[in-house]
Amino acid sequence: MSTLRALAKAQAVAAGVAQPVATVRHLHLSDRPLVLVPLAMAGEANAPLAAMVGATPDAARLLVVPQPRNRDQRFAFAAELAAIVLPYLDSFRGVSEAVPVDRGRDVRHRYVDAPQLLVPNLAGVGFLRLFGRATRFRRPDGDHPVHPSVPLLGRWLTFFAERAEHPGSAALVAVSEALTLHWATGQSAVEDLHLPALLGWIDPPPGCTGAAAAARAEDPGRCPPSGPATDPDFDNRRLAPAMAAYAETEDDAEARAGAYAELERLLRDQLAPTWELMWRGVGLLRALPPGARVAGRWDGDKDAFTGHAEHVDAGGSPQPRRDGAVAAAVRLHRLERAMASYAVQRAYDDPIVMAEHRLTGEAFVGEVTLADPKRVDDSGxxxxxxxxxxxxxxxxVAVPVGATLYSPARPSQKAKVVFLTPGADGKTEVVLELSGGMGRGLTAPPGTVPEVGERLCFTTLSDAFLPAGNFPAAEETPWTHGGPPAVAPEALPATESASAEEWS
Structure with missing residues (x-):
């Protein structure tokens, strides 16, 4: 936990309400996100119990799996979910835009917008990742066929789960994580995972403190868990009898319909409060102005969506069950680059985030007292x-002479530290030599050089492009490290097939 966040948490306890730790919104919010609240059956690995899905607050659709241990019902649920998710994804594939590349010498095309999935918490992201893995290798023919939309849904869910690991991506967002990125509560990080308690601190009811609202939210009878895990007391006292009653009506269609309606009512009561909290959280986030660099990161999501859509359309294979050594190294390197860039962009967009770097000596704020905008270096x-x-x-000022600094006000400009002169009054005079961002001539255009009286932040953090690493091609890599396999795929035993699984 950073120093400023710890201070904000202490202030939240004192004030009785969550404290903002951001002045801007650091993620993109779609005008039409798809909200997905899943529930899973306790004690069964990734067994879907129910889900509430929709793109508007008043368009919630409830999907129910009466017997989650029944594989046929699981994949029927997957087909129902695909009937909602896939048309939503296709609705973003109508219009493309040209994007200049290679310094304007060429263009590429991408969709003008991309879909966005919202889930309550990181556990919801994990549920979609596992559900995607369980469905993307299924086949619509052969043994135990599924609806043709099921494997396609699995590939898209895997795509969104992988994008959720990408720092700064907003393709799949856990709302609890998005809220804690912008507010600090007076409770622990573990308690912040509970969406009702988190929103109780951020937006308590009138006349109620955040602590009191969070305490009320801890009652599962009043505020059910935000999924995918369910409340054990609800499971034992209400859900288990309803599922047993449904199972006992197999030969009576009328009784079966009544049992299903009761099960549906119970699950709707569990999901509806979280559904309302999700849209309430979205409203709080939308009230924040987006950061200046949020749109650029969303462009990356649009690129990823376009690339995966083209891969699927071209008949490309599903994502592998696990990455090879080189593929894993490439992915890790890409995520590390994205993490470094995301941290810098957040600091550049938000003075509160930059303040943390000022505490560590990576940045300082000062006033320009002297300026020589016409200075020319003719030593070369x-x-x-x-x-x-x-x-x-x-x-x-913890930077040495000769260090290169950057200012969020002029990110394309470099400032080299020439002199550091500590003063008797505790202040430090820093002389900086500027380069870049001033054109190619010997006269700086107006506004490109800081003026006397201007207050600026300088930091060692750079938002410059980070080049990608060099990795060997697949055909040049030994099979032990992700290259061509030493044994042909058809020579592998049947148990190695991704879709081979005991059916029950």
């Missing part, structure tokens, strides 16, 4: 524009 083969400015700051 040709003269170049190298203005200098003096910045006075009362904050500790």
């Amino acid at each position: 083969k040709r003269p170049v524009l190298r203005p200098r400015v003096q910045v006075v700051t009362a904050e500790p």
